[in-house]
Amino acid sequence: MNKYGAQAMRHWKTHAPERFQSLDDPARFFTELGQQAQGQITELARQIEANRPLLLAKTSSSRETYLKDMAHRMTALRIAEEVVMQQLAWVSDPSLPLDEARQEWNQTTPNDENLIMWAERMQDAPDLMPSTVDLEQKAKDWAVPTWFLEGLVEAEIPRRYLEEHQSLLAEAATIRFLREVH
Numbered sequence: 001m002n003k004y005g006a007q008a009m010r011h012w013k014t015h016a017p018e019r020f021q022s023l024d025d026p027a028r029f030f031t032e033l034g035q036q037a038q039g040q041i042t043e044l045a046r047q048i049e050a051n052r053p054l055l056l057a058k059t060s061s062s063r064e065t066y067l068k069d070m071a072h073r074m075t076a077l078r079i080a081e082e083v084v085m086q087q088l089a090w091v092s093d094p095s096l097p098l099d100e101a102r103q104e105w106n107q108t109t110p111n112d113e114n115l116i117m118w119a120e121r122m123q124d125a126p127d128l129m130p131s132t133v134d135l136e137q138k139a140k141d142w143a144v145p146t147w148f149l150e151g152l153v154e155a156e157i158p159r160r161y162l163e164e165h166q167s168l169l170a171e172a173a174t175i176r177f178l179r180e181v182h
Contacts, residue, residue, distance in 0.1 A: 001027065004041070004081075005034020008089030022098045036175055037088050044080035049073060087179050105177050112162055112169055115142065115149075119158035129153065143175035144168065 001009070009030040012020040023029050049072065118138075122129050130138065139146045148168060155161035162169060 001031045002034040002038055004037035004085065004089070005030040005032075007085065008033050008037070011089060019098045032171060032174075033088060033178075036171060037084050040084045040088070041077070041080045044083060045073075045076045048076035048079055088175060089178075102177055105180065106173075109176070109180075115152060116158045116162060119149075119152040119155070119161075122153045123158075143172040143179075 009020075009026065012030075020026065129135075135149055136146055139149050142149075145168075148165065152158050152161050
């Protein structure tokens, strides 16, 4: 379990003890949550770094430039950690037990069938394919990587593609659920 999973587990034990107790396999859950958080934090920190204005002349011999660059990278990492952990890990006890809340969520939110229909629409009318920014937002909304959505549209049979990536979809559903319950 990485540090993000361990932080989330400590937080749940303190702030959502009933929810924590309802987990079948806490170690596995927080290991997976930590891995997901690590991936999202790394990606968000990279985006923050890439979008900053070029404030410093890049010279390999400048110690001050190196220190400022490292400070910016650490700041980007801390911002990304706070954003992602807020979405994925910092929770409080819900009014429903976790398993009941998940059942209700499964019944009331868009399911994977919506992704299949979206991919088929994109295949039928390629000119409707969203821009990179829109595709990235859809990936964020569904908690899946952009490559997954691109592969879904490129797949000859989108339903089969989803079936082949069930573990990724299950993890994404858990992430979307956790976003909404806290």
